[in-house]
Amino acid sequence: MAGDLRQVLRGIEVFAGELPLFDPNAAPATPDELFTEWLLHALEAGVREPHAMTLSTAGADGNPTARVLILKNVEAGGWQFASDSGGVKGRNLAERPYAALTFYWPELARQVRVRGPVTPESAEASRADFLARGVGARAESLLARQSQPLDDLASRDAAVAVSLARVEEDPGLAPEGWRLLTVRAESVEFWQGDKERRHTRLAYLRTGDGSWRRQLLWP
Numbered sequence: 001m002a003g004d005l006r007q008v009l010r011g012i013e014v015f016a017g018e019l020p021l022f023d024p025n026a027a028p029a030t031p032d033e034l035f036t037e038w039l040l041h042a043l044e045a046g047v048r049e050p051h052a053m054t055l056s057t058a059g060a061d062g063n064p065t066a067r068v069l070i071l072k073n074v075e076a077g078g079w080q081f082a083s084d085s086g087g088v089k090g091r092n093l094a095e096r097p098y099a100a101l102t103f104y105w106p107e108l109a110r111q112v113r114v115r116g117p118v119t120p121e122s123a124e125a126s127r128a129d130f131l132a133r134g135v136g137a138r139a140e141s142l143l144a145r146q147s148q149p150l151d152d153l154a155s156r157d158a159a160v161a162v163s164l165a166r167v168e169e170d171p172g173l174a175p176e177g178w179r180l181l182t183v184r185a186e187s188v189e190f191w192q193g194d195k196e197r198r199h200t201r202l203a204y205l206r207t208g209d210g211s212w213r214r215q216l217l218w219p
């Protein structure tokens with residue numbers, strides 16, 4: 001069985017289909033601009049959920065953990081996400097407020113990696129983010145039990161139903177622990193895959209005066 005799986009994995013084609021070209025010499029001055037360009041391109045190319053990204057964190061013990069989250073916004077070198085502050089990522093970030101984000105858009109053979117310190121946005125901004133979410137998502141998050149052990153699925157369903165009724169009755173409800181957070185990028189790397197393996201990597205590195213230095217990297 002293990003042998004079969006190895007064969008299956010070896011047989012999967014990577015970088016299939018037509019891939020876009022990326023000229024790093026024509027790249028814009030800031031990573032925000034290039035990221036926006038690439039994200040919109042992914043959306044147009046039909047990539048499903050191109051705003052889903054892997055958020056990697058580590059707690060005080062230094063052990064990494066990662067999960068997928070939705071990107072909320074990008075502005076002024078900051079990549080934003082939102083979550084309950086009570087779960088694993090909340091605890092990790094309280095102990096060590098630094099994170100890495102990874103996007104992968106397979107249809108375009110593109111990867112973007114963002115690293116930097118994480119800062120919470122204001123209570124008002126967090127509340128506004130929460131209230132802009134759909135009713136179902138708000139009902140689920142109002143439970144504020146993310147990552148706690150669950151005894152059975154029926155308990156989940158009953159709690160969500162109660163929460164849904166609360167949201168419908170009071171649409172202004174927002175949990176205290178909901179946080180909008182910003183990764184203030186120190187480095188952002190853009191990776192363009194190539195069928196002939198001449199992959200192109202361009203890193204934007206934040207300098208002491210807050211501007212960006214661009215650096216090509218070996219693939």
Ligand SMILES: Cc1cc2nc3c(=O)[nH]c(=O)nc-3n(C[C@H](O)[C@H](O)[C@H](O)COP(=O)(O)O)c2cc1C
Pocket residue numbers: 049052065067068069070071081082083084087088089090146147
């Ligand atoms: C596509 C996708 C989008 C998700 N978006 C979010 C999100 O925006 N915020 C969030 O807290 N969890 C989101 N999740 C759930 C997280 O992956 C994770 O299970 C949860 O946040 C608990 O993580 P933690 O235990 O490390 O804190 C998403 C999962 C998937 C697959």
